[in-house]
Amino acid sequence: TSTFSEYTVAHAGCVAKINPEAPLDKVCVLSCGASTGMGAALNVAKPKKGSTVAVFGLGAVGLGAAEGARIAGASRIIGIDLNSERFEKAKLFGVTEFINPLDHAKPVQEVIAEKTDGGVDYSIECTGNVKAMVQAFESCHDGWGVAVLVGVPHSDAVFQTSPLNFLTERTLKGTSYGNYKPRSDLPGLVEMYLAK
Numbered sequence: 001t002s003t004f005s006e007y008t009v010a011h012a013g014c015v016a017k018i019n020p021e022a023p024l025d026k027v028c029v030l031s032c033g034a035s036t037g038m039g040a041a042l043n044v045a046k047p048k049k050g051s052t053v054a055v056f057g058l059g060a061v062g063l064g065a066a067e068g069a070r071i072a073g074a075s076r077i078i079g080i081d082l083n084s085e086r087f088e089k090a091k092l093f094g095v096t097e098f099i100n101p102l103d104h105a106k107p108v109q110e111v112i113a114e115k116t117d118g119g120v121d122y123s124i125e126c127t128g129n130v131k132a133m134v135q136a137f138e139s140c141h142d143g144w145g146v147a148v149l150v151g152v153p154h155s156d157a158v159f160q161t162s163p164l165n166f167l168t169e170r171t172l173k174g175t176s177y178g179n180y181k182p183r184s185d186l187p188g189l190v191e192m193y194l195a196k
Helices: 024-031 033-045 060-072 084-091 108-115 130-138 182-194
Strands: 052-056 076-080 097-099 122-125 146-149 171-174
Touching (some): 024 033, 033 052, 033 122, 033 146, 033 182, 052 130, 060 076, 076 108, 108 130, 122 130, 130 146
Parallel strands (some): 052 076, 076 097
16 A cells, blocks of 8 residues: 555555564565566566566666566576666666667667577566567567566557567566565565565
């Protein structure tokens, strides 16, 4: 529950009991942003050790996705964002390379394909921008690439790509809250944080 109130009434099914040793000013971000991104990586994309992952958007959700890819053992994590100032902070979450699409004359999916010999193994879109969603999907390698859409687009958004992108065996998935079940999974995320 996002609120500035001192007290909140919530349904018991929406409350998760966590370790009382956890600093609330730190673990509060686990209830949405960080866990959504981390779950998109660990629970939905499921990158294999040594794989290449692209993360579109390096806000809270994107940093969570990068952290999830790092925990899974990805060897290359490419952060894509229009704000180059986010790149230094993203290194702390496992991002190894950065691309600002504004720095290139060609579409970012073509830049990624050139840097990765055909595309990434996994991409995770964390912006809610439908153009970035298409770019994330099209940046995946033919034959095995998996794209996970996390960001919520506006209600009129239309995802448009060539049907050939599916026929070449790319996979497109979506997730809400990173496929975590807050009541049962949030306490485990808190324990991961406490274990550093």
